[in-house]
């Protein structure tokens with residue numbers, strides 16, 4: 422999916438919501454555990470109930486890889502299910518890859534050719550050759566970790582470089598040279614101060630930001646959207662636990678639907694307030 426199509430999808434759905442498909446067998450409703458593939462059953466129920474309210478789904482690979490080959494099968498089936506039933510949804514492989522060029526090429530093949538995802542999250546710390554293999558695919562996206570939502574983000578990402586700027590700013594400035602705002606996005610956690618988000622927006626006015634950290638991690642949608650929204654909308658906000666575990670009994674999908682709709686309504690208001698729809 423290219424940038425124009427992504428923006429059109431956001432406008433059509435009146436939503437910049439990405440739902441994180443992070444299924445945990447410890448947390449999914451107990452009645453699903455009798456199914457042959459509980460994760461797939463859980464995901465498809467969530468997807469069917471929420472697709473009207475979001476533009477993207479983001480399976481985080483850890484939640485599948487932890488179950489070995491069975492988990493990988495559930496991941497493949499989930500991605501296929503979205504592609505067949507809701508082909509206009511943007512699919513982000515949250516795999517946080519990045520390795521020497523030769524290895525990154527294989528990661529890119531796996532995620533873009535085999536799984537046919539639209540985008541992948543990447544750790545930039547191995548540098549240019551670890552990222553460029555992902556930028557060779559037309560209409561696919563590399564989503565680079567800039568400033569993450571977790572507590573440990575200050576350990577390295579905030580370190581002051583010789584140029585006096587924090588490392589995450591240097592990461593953004595440097596990686597800007599590798600791709601364009603048509604094939605590169607940046608992860609910016611919603612848990613950070615407004616000033617920091619505004620600084621990033623000034624530096625990259627045209628790039629899309631993937632914003633996790635709303636809901637379970639405490640970030641506030643309105644606050645982050647006001648600071649990060651751009652003339653092209655420019656934000657995809659991810660919510661995982663706060664939607665997928667909104668309910669825990671047989672009515673879990675309805676509970677997720679209600680929660681996703683509430684997020685979508687708030688996003689619609691924000692888009693209208695900024696005259697973007």
Ligand code: OMP
Nearest residue numbers: 441481542569570610633637638660661662
């Ligand atoms: P919830 O906290 O349940 O909404 O989940 C957040 C999701 O976004 C998880 O899949 C995280 O791995 C992911 N994430 C972050 O929480 N923080 C980041 O800085 C980056 C990501 C990510 O790349 O998506």
